[in-house]
Amino acid sequence: MEENQIQSDALGGTDQEIEELTGMARDEAIIAQQERIQNEIKENNPLVSQTYPINVLCEEYLDDPVYKAKIDDLSMQYSHIRKTRGDGNCFFRAFGFAYLERLLTDKKELSRFKAAAEISKDQLVSLGFPSFTITDFHETFMEVIQQVEKQPVLDELVDTFRDQGISDYIVVYLRLLTSGQLQKEAEFYKNFIEGERTVKEFCRREVEPMARESDHIHIIALTSALGVGVRVVYLDRGDGGKVIPHDFPEGCSPQVILLYRPGHYDVLYPLKGS
Amino acid sequence: MLMRRSGLPPCDQCVYVLICVICAASSVVEEVTRSCQISPHFYTTITMAGAALKRLMTEYKQLTLNPPEGIVAGPLNEDNFFEWEATISGPEGTCFEGGVFEAQILFPPDYPLNPPKMKFKSEMFHPNIYADGRVCISILHAPGDDPMGYESSAERWSPVQSVEKILLSVVSMLAEPNDESGANVDASKMWRDEREKFNQIAEGIVRKSLGLPPAPS
Numbered sequence: 419m420e421e422n423q424i425q426s427d428a429l430g431g432t433d434q435e436i437e438e439l440t441g442m443a444r445d446e447a448i449i450a451q452q453e454r455i456q457n458e459i460k461e462n463n464p465l466v467s468q469t470y471p472i473n474v475l476c477e478e479y480l481d482d483p484v485y486k487a488k489i490d491d492l493s494m495q496y497s498h499i500r501k502t503r504g505d506g507n508c509f510f511r512a513f514g515f516a517y518l519e520r521l522l523t524d525k526k527e528l529s530r531f532k533a534a535a536e537i538s539k540d541q542l543v544s545l546g547f548p549s550f551t552i553t554d555f556h557e558t559f560m561e562v563i564q565q566v567e568k569q570p571v572l573d574e575l576v577d578t579f580r581d582q583g584i585s586d587y588i589v590v591y592l593r594l595l596t597s598g599q600l601q602k603e604a605e606f607y608k609n610f611i612e613g614e615r616t617v618k619e620f621c622r623r624e625v626e627p628m629a630r631e632s633d634h635i636h637i638i639a640l641t642s643a644l645g646v647g648v649r650v651v652y653l654d655r656g657d658g659g660k661v662i663p664h665d666f667p668e669g670c671s672p673q674v675i676l677l678y679r680p681g682h683y684d685v686l687y688p689l690k691g692s
Numbered sequence: 693m694l695m696r697r698s699g700l701p702p703c704d705q706c707v708y709v710l711i712c713v714i715c716a717a718s719s720v721v722e723e724v725t726r727s728c729q730i731s732p733h734f735y736t737t738i739t740m741a742g743a744a745l746k747r748l749m750t751e752y753k754q755l756t757l758n759p760p761e762g763i764v765a766g767p768l769n770e771d772n773f774f775e776w777e778a779t780i781s782g783p784e785g786t787c788f789e790g791g792v793f794e795a796q797i798l799f800p801p802d803y804p805l806n807p808p809k810m811k812f813k814s815e816m817f818h819p820n821i822y823a824d825g826r827v828c829i830s831i832l833h834a835p836g837d838d839p840m841g842y843e844s845s846a847e848r849w850s851p852v853q854s855v856e857k858i859l860l861s862v863v864s865m866l867a868e869p870n871d872e873s874g875a876n877v878d879a880s881k882m883w884r885d886e887r888e889k890f891n892q893i894a895e896g897i898v899r900k901s902l903g904l905p906p907a908p909s
Contacts, residue, residue, distance in 0.1 A: 449834075550750045551804070551852040554743060583740040586805050590851045626850035628805055 459504055466515050466579045467501040469687065475499065475653075487659045492651065492677075498687040499677060506629030509636065509676070509683045510592040515579050516674040516685045517646055521566050522575065527673070532563050534644070542598045552594060558587035589628065596636050597621040599643035610635050631681065637666050647672040651686060653679050741774075741801040748773045748799060751855050763859045765797070774799045778810075778859060782898060783867040787891045791898035795827070795862075797855065807832050807849035810858065814901045817893050819869040819880040828875035831861045 472493040479485035500515070502508040521528040539556040543549050562578060579585045600607045604617040611620045624630050641648050647670030652662045665672055675686040752766055752773070762781035767773045776797040782788030793814040800806045810832060812825040820828050830846035831853060847853075847861070874880035882890045896906055 547852060548854070550754055551854055553750075554747055555851065581739075583743060583802070586802075587743070590805070593850075594852065622847050622850065626852055627848050628851070 456505065463501070463503040464580050465503050465505075465511060465582065465585050466576060466685075468576075469498040469500045472496055472499055484655055484659075485653070488653050488661050491660045492653060495689060496651070496675075496677075496686045497689045500685040500687070502682075502684055504682050506631050507586070507589045509632035510589045510596075510640075511579065511585065512676050512683045512685050513640065513648065513674055514588050514592055515575070516676065517644075518562065518566050518575060519572065519685075520673055521563075522569060522572065528563075528566060531644070531646075532560075532567070535559060535563055538595060538598075538643075541602075542594055545598050545601050547594065547598070552591075555587050555591040555594060558584055559591040562588060586628065592640060593626055593628075595643045596640040597625040599639040600625065600635070603639075603642075607635065607639065632683075634666075641666045641670075646674065649675045650678045650683075651675065653677060655680075740805075744799060744801055744803040745773050747804055754854075755856055760856060760860060762863065763856075765855060765859060768796075774801070774803075776808075776855070777813075780859065780862060780866070782901075783863050786867045787894035788866050788898060791901040793901050795825075797858075804851040804853070806834050807853070808855070808858070810862070815897055817876070817879050817890075817897055818866065819871045819874050819876055819883050820865050821879075822875045826875070827862060827865075829861055829865050829870075831858055 472489065475489045475492075476486060479489070500512075502512045502515075521531060539549075539552060542552055542556075562584065565578060566575070579588075600617055600621055608617050611617060615623070624633075625636060637648060637650065648666045649672035650664050650666065652664065656662070675688065677684045677686045748767075755763075755765055762783070763778065765776055765778035768775050768777045776799070778795045778797055780793045780795060782791035782793065791814075793812055793816065795810055795812045795814070797808045797810050799808040810827040812821060812827065814825075816825060822828060830848050833848055847857075869880075869883050871880040871884050879890070882893070899905070899907060
C-alpha cells in the first residue's frame, strides 16, 4: 500500500522525480499504476455478482440526498440489481448476461437468436474480419447459447459469466457484432462519431479493443445488430429527483434492463407484477 | 513435437492432431484440477492458455502459408508456442534497407485478449524502440487508456489483431518513425534534427545485423 502511495504521489511530479521515485519513466509508471487499480477492482468484484435488493445502492451514497431520492424512485419499479465488474466491459457483460438469463425462459426468442448468431460469423467475415481471428470467439459464443438451450439453473449461467476466459470471449464477440453493425451501416453511424475519424477507425479504437467503455453509439449498434430491445435507466446527478429510462431502439419493448450510473452499467430486475 | 522446425509449413493434419492432443489434455487437466482442488483461478489460467495455444497455432499456420514480404516468424521451439522469434528485413527505400533484424515475441497466457510483448535482439537505434530493444507502438498496448499520446486514430491492440498485423506495423514503424511518442529520446531528437547523423547510425546497425564490420570512414 505504502509503495502504491509513493508511486501515485510521484505521478504528479516531473519526469525526473518520477524516475527517481519509481525507477520507471512517466508512461511506464502510469501504466503500472493503472494495472494496480485494475487488480484492486478485480480482487474486490466478481465479473457478475449475485442479486441484491435495490436499496444496497444507498450504501454507496450515504450522504447524498440527490442519489438517495433517485434510489427511492428506482425502488418503486425495480426490486433487484446484479452488479458487474467495472472493467470497461460492463455494458457488454451486463447486456450479455441479462439477455441470456431471459433466454432461459423464452424458447421462441432463444431459437430466433441462435439462428441469427449462427450466421453472424459469416456476416463478419464478409465485412472483412479475418476468419481465423474471430472463429474462437464465435465458437465460445455458440457454446454458451447451447448451454442456455439445456436450461441450466441460473447459477450455472452465473458461473459461466464468472469464468474469465469464457466471459471475456463472450464480451469480445459482442464487441465484434457491434463493430460489424457500425461498419455495415457506416453511412448512418459516421454522423455520430466525433473528430476526424472514420467509422472503421472508431471501431478499431473504441469498439473492438477490450476495456474500452461503451457509449450510446455502441448500445444502438448492438441492439440493432441483435434485434434486442434494451432499457437503460439513468441514475445520475441530473435534476428532477427521478431516474430516467431510455429505450434502445426507441419505442421497443425492452428485453433487457440495465442501470446506468456515470461510467458504469449493472443489471436491473423489475418488481414482480410491474 | 509433431511439427518440423525450419520453414516447412505444418500441414492441416498435423495441426488437427495437435489440437486434438491439446483438447484431450485439457479434459485431463480438468479432471486433475477437480480431484486435486486446484484453485479455480489456476484452472481458468490453464483453459485460457489452451485457447491461446489454439489461436497461436492457427496464426503460425497462416504465417507460414502466406508469409508477408520480408517477415519470417514462428515459435522458437515448438514445445513452447508462447515464445516466438521473428526476422524482419529493413524496409526498402529507408535507412534500414538491407538489414535483417531479429526480435523476440512473448505471448501472455490470455492471448489474444492481451497483446504480446516484442523486443529486438539485434541492436537497434530508433525513436520507437527502447534502448533494451522493447518495441513501443500503439498496437502492442494493452487495452485501457494509454498515456503515450498516440493519435486518437492510432490502432491499438484488440483480439482481432494478429502477429502478422503487429509485424506489419513494426515494418511501417521502421520506415516511418513516430517522433511524437519517443521511447528512445536521443533517437527521436536525432531523427528530427540531424537526419544525416541518424542515417549513418542506421547504416552501422544494418551492417551489424548482417555481421559486417563497420563501414570504413
